Every structure is written in C-alpha cells, then in structure tokens.
Amino acid sequence: MTTTEASDYTEMINAVAQCPVNLEEVDLFEPGAQEHWGEAYKILHAESPVQRIPGEGSTPDTDGFVITKYQDIYDIVRDPWTFPQPGFAGAEGNSTAGMSTEDGEASALADAMALNTLRPNLELHKAHRIELTDPWVGATGAPRHRPMVEKFVDQLIDEWIDRDPAEIEFVEDFAAPLPQLVMTTILGWPLEDLEMLRKWGQAQVRRFVYGKGHRNIMSDEEELENAKDLGDFMAYVQEQVTHKRENPGDDMTSFLTQVTYEAMNRKLTDNEVIGVLFGMHIGGLETTQYAIAAEAQLLAEKPELFQELKADPSKVRFFAEEGMRIHAPTQGLSTRMAAKDVEIRGTPIPKGSILHLRYGAANLDDEEFGCPADVDLARPNTGRHMTFSQGIRVCPGAGISRLEQNIAWERLTQRLDTLEFVPGKNDFRHQPGIMLGLWELHMQFTKATS
C-alpha cells in the first residue's frame, strides 16, 4: 500500500506484543497482538469468556464486550432481533460509527454501502441473498464457476512451476492473485484493471487492518486519504454498471443491472447495484487470500498431510474447512449490539452494548472442537466453524471462497510432490488489525513427476 504522511503504519506493522500469560496481559487489539491470539483465546475461554471493554459501546456511556465462546456466538448470530447489527431495524438508539458486518456493510465504506437499501429488514435480507448473491457466489451458484477457477489455478501454477530454483513467495505468486482473478471475472470487469482493483480492494479493507481497537477506528486524516481511493473505486464501478446496462454479458454486474428483484418487484437502481458490488469486492479478495496462505502454512508444517491430500483428493474439502477453522481470516467483528438487556455467563450486558464476536476464538473453543489446534480431517463437525459466521447474516460469498480453496489444493497437491518452507526465510508475521493475514510465505516445491 502507499504510505503517506497521513498514514504511516510502520509502527503498527513492526509492533511485537508479548505473549500473554495471564488475563491482565490479554489485549486482543494491542499492536502486535495478532501473533499470540491463540494463547490469548485460551486465557479468555478459561477466565473471561465475556470480556468488557469500558466505554466502547454504541454510545459513550455504554460498553463493548468481547465474546469468545462458540456456544455464545452461535446463540447470538441466530437471534438478530435481540442482537441486531448496529443501525439495523430493531436496534434502538444506536450508532453505526465504526461498525462493520460479515457481508460487507462496513461504515468505512459508508458512502458506498449506504447505497444498498435493498435489505432494511430480516426478510429482505434473506431475499437479497437468495435472489441477488447466491446465484453467483453462494453455495448454490458458485459451483458453476469451477472450470473458470480451475483455469486460473493452473495458469498461476504454470507461471512458476518450472522456476529454478523452485521457490515462490506463495502469497504474491498464488494466494493473492487467485481471488483477484476469480472475483474480477465473476463481476465481469476487465482483467487488465487488476492492479488498480487490487489497490482499491486494499482501501476497502484498510479499516480492518489499520483501524484501532475493536471498532477499527481510523483517524480523520486516514479516513480522508482512504476516501479518495474509495471514491475513485466508486466512479469505476459506476462506469462498469453503466456499460453493463447497455452491453450485458454473463457476469454478476450485468445480472444485477438487468434482474427484476422479486422481493421488491422492480429493477435495481445504479446505486443499489453499486452497493451490492462493493460488498462482493470487499468480501471476495483478502479473506480468501488469507485462508489459502494459512492452509499452505499448515501443509508445510505437516508434510504428511500434503501427501495424504495428494493420495486422496476427496479429503481436500475437509482440509480446507480445518484450515479455515484454525486460522479464520476474519478473527472478530463488532457487528452486533444488544437491543435488550441480556446476561451472558453471568455478565450483565445492558441494552446498547456492542458485542465483538471473536469468530477465531470460537473456532478454537475446546468445548466445541476437541484438540482445537490440530488438523483433524475426520472431525465430526468439520464445517461448523464460525469463519463465515452463521445464521441469517452468514457470509454470502462462502460458496465461492470454499470453491477456490478446494480447487487450489486439489490442483496444487496434484501438480506438486512437495511444498515446504524455504529454510530461514520466513518470519510468519501477520498484518495487524482484526484479520489474520500472513504478509508473505516463502516456499520451495518439487514439481510432480507424473
């Protein structure tokens, strides 16, 4: 990313936090804390599964609460009336400042996302998914993209498989470009714009990387700087929408410009289409990149696992779920508030409190997943992790992300015989924020002999 006077993030990037050994030392949002989240979760589960953050609720006189237990998060995401998205119907007296959601309604992108007025209530939220996004990126629509994803996976592998020495920087050479290529194709935007789109994609997630605290707050200067990029992106998307209205093709942008939204019995306006597309773009890039990179790390840590997948590709889908569970790309979001007085594990949570749902911690809760740090391909509840959240606001792009990860490892395990760390070249550092993304991953490989 570009570093300017307004946004010098060097300190955040270089920060190294101490590994917490007791509750007093746990601060999930401290710069550098991301390297020890696993240890912090163990302490929180045992000693403070509902942790109060004073003064960080929906108003200055209310609090935030970090929720880490699987069962509590499960209950919360299934009750959007008691625990609505801040600003959602039914959430009284709340503010959307600094909030973000699983499906991309981030206030960092307020100008753009506010354009999406298609789901003011739970019923329309569901219709929005079924009619507008599922056919393209949901579990039902994503499988038709398999040939396209396979093509891009092989194309990326072709670019380096004969390299000598046989080394790659896995993030730049594979994990990052794959979702870029896939999402740009699904949206129907020109692939020659990829470089620009990547920059804009980074602007979309900047709040979640460089924002402060559980609400991902950026300074006014940083917001202003980011707004310039987002404004350029919005103008670009508007151009694409205008073009696709006149020249529709087989892509999601064209579909949204042409479809009659049955829930409202009308076509979508340009602003509404742009709102949906913003959500698709922010959700479809970095998260899948982080997942694929983390899975590469897991496989290099356990070479026998790579061989197991190579020998039996039907296990890849279980591996991908385990990878997403152990290293959830989105570790936590402050996307729920208490619309009523509630009590969780004996902790009173007054109406108006903001709940930071720590999906990454839920995934490592040993009450739900035995030996949670282990990759277990035979785990009986493989796919029940919280990586995509659950309930009515589950990630709408889960289908396409799963497809990309599955095809990536189906092809990589077939085209390579080994995939290992380059000795001495990796520090395994992650970017800051509430996402868990490896900066880089240097790997060496052996091309498959057959």
Add this chain to the structure above:
Amino acid sequence: MRDEGDHSRYSRTGEALAPAPERERAFRKPPPLHGRESHIRIFDADNEARRVYGETQRSRDGSLPKEEHGPSAVLKALDPFWTRGIIPEDEREGDEQD
C-alpha cells in the same frame, strides 16, 4: 459470628431482618446447542423474538432461525459433506423451509 440479621436496626424496629430480595426479572434463553444449555439470558418477558421470527422466518414452531448457510435441502441430501457436521442433528428437521 454476627451477621446482617443481628444488626440492631432490624432488631429494634421489628422489620424484616434482611432486605427483600430483588424479584428476578423474567427472561428467556436460546434453545440448547447439542444438548448444552445456553449461557445467555434475555430479559424480555413477551418473547418478542419468537413472534417476529414466526412472521419473517416461517418457523413452524416459532423457534429461532435455522442454519441458513450451505446449499438447498436437496443438495444437502445428495452430498454427505453437508450432513457430516455442517447441519447438526437437531437442525436437520425443517431444512426444507429454506
């Protein structure tokens, strides 16, 4: 050992020896997960959520929304992946409503 009840103020007036306990507020709880009792207590006596879900989610028994991620019930039935843990036993019934 002396306790609250021995305090001379209560003894002298003949009033209740201890303040009346605060009446517990009415609350409801989410349904159990895998048989484990929920740790959440929601303080709304009229169970507003059930009424709303009953209208918007078409739940036949007025319960909370079902799992909504994953493919249709038909695909789930065809592919054991989705029934191997994705959809827990206690949620499989009623998938068709989605």
